[in-house]
Amino acid sequence: MKSFIHNLLAPSRISCLACGKEISESVRGYPEICIGCYSSIPWITKSRCNICGRHVGCPDCSRKDMAPRHFLMNRSAVAYNTVMKEWLAQYKFRGNEAYQPLMARMMAEAMKRMLYELSLRGGNKKFRFDAVVPVPISEERMSERCFNQTRSLAFGAASISKASVLEILHRRQHTEKQSFKSRRERLESMMGVYTPSSDAQHCLISIMQKPVKQGRFHSLFENQKLTQNAPIRLLIIDDVYTTGSTVDACAATLQMLCKSIGATPEIYSLTWARS
Ligand SMILES: [Zn+2]
Ligand SMILES: [Zn+2]
16 A cells, blocks of 8 residues: 555656656656757757758758759758657657657747747848748558648647648659659659649638737738738748758749739748758
C-alpha cells in the first residue's frame, strides 16, 4: 500500500522521446526531450545565404545561370544533420506522432526569428504574412501515410502570428524519385506539379477582405488592400529545403494565383530543415 501511494505521489518518470533516457532536467517548452537532445538541435540562428537561408557558404544562389526564383527568401529552423534526419524519419515515415508537437514548436520558434528579421529589414515595421500555405502531398502519399506532416508544421508556424493556414495547393501527380536527378532536372520536373485548389482564388480574396483591427475599431474596408495594390504576403511551409525545387514550384503557382485575382504576390518560405 505504501509503495502504491508513493508511486502515485512521485513525479512520473518520463523518458526522452529522442534518446529514450530518463529526463532528469526538463527544458522549458520542450517537455518531450532531455536537455542533452535539446542542446544537440542544430538551430540555424544566422543564415549565411540571404536568399535560401543556408547556414554554410552557398554556391547555388550566386550562380549566373540560375533561373529566376519565384520566392524572395527561405529560412529554415535547423540544419538537416543525421540527428534531425532521424527525427523527421520517425515522424514522417514511421508515423511516430509524438514528434508532431515538438516539431510544430520548433517551427514556431523559427517563425518568430523570421518575422523579427523581416521586421528589422523593413526598418522595424512589424512584418506580417497574410497566409501560411503548406506544401501538399499527393493523394497517393496521403493514403499511404494518412497525414500530411507539413500541415502541422504550418499550424506550428502560424500559431505565433495572425496569419491563417490556407491549404490552397494541390499536388497533381506523383513524380518519380528526385534523388537521382541533377539540380536542373529536378527544378524542371517539379514545374506544373502544384496546381491551385478549386477554392484557392476564393480563399485568397477572403483573407484579403478580413477586417483588420485598428485600435478599438475594426476597419471593414481593409479589403482595399487589393485595390491599393498592396502585396499579398504568403509563406510556404515544407519539411526540408534541399534544392529549393519544391518551394519554387509552389511559389510559381502562388504567383500566378495572386496575379489572377489582381494582387501583387510576395512569396516567402520557411522549412523545418535545411540540407
Ligand atoms: Zn534525449
Ligand atoms: Zn543560397
